[in-house]
Amino acid sequence: MAKFDVVDMNLKKVSEIELADEVFAAEPNQNLIYEAAKMQQINRRRGTVMVKNSSLVSGGGKKPWKQKGTGRARQGSTRASHWVGGGKAMGPKPRDYFYRPPRQVRRAAVAVALSLRAKEKKLLIVDTLGFEKTKQAASALTKNLKLTAALVVDTKANAKVHRAVRNLAKFDVLPPEGINVESVLRRPTLVLTKAAAQAINEALTRVKGPKA
DSSP, X not given: OEEEEEEOTTSOEEEEEEEOHHHHSOOOOHHHHHHHHHHHHHTTOOOOOOOOOTTTSSOOOSOSSOSSSSSXXXXXXXXXXXXXXXXXXXXXXXXXXXXOOOHHHHHHHHHHHHHHHHHTTOEEEESOOOOOSHHHHHHIIIIISOOSSEEEEOOTTOXXXXXXXXXXXXXXXXXXXXXXXXHHHHSSOEEEEHHHHHHHHHHHTOOOOXXX
């Protein structure tokens, strides 16, 4: 078990917390990070781009001129792809880009990202976050904790903290259930409350069960 200091809002140590090595001291693995990042980015693609082919363009039901005797090339429809106003040949159609690696991969990737922040000494565990307003949050995070940008993770029940932090341009906030690789790596520092750290530790060390 890895030991981490728990500090108050003045960076004074108040206690210690033990967290699993497999979550906060995992070996670096770029492949896991890549798979998780690819999943998050590719699943944001809407896949709704579409153009009309010759069967979807209106008109063109009549042969423009007879097959022979005109001296012109034979044509079957004015909606063929080489006509102005015709359909697009082999154009894009709506498709689903959904990608989801196995649950073990997703969990391991989050553990690697958390461990990276811990190894870099960019993981800060605080006892509690007591601010309720955006100005209070800005003062506490920048002046008291001396941060310029960070991801703050606190329990979902602490709704006032979430509302206060999410208004800050250089700070993100998430509940433990929503922590993900992209959010952890987007900001240079990770701030966890003691309750959030325990919740993440428990979730990522949970005994394997049916697929989520």
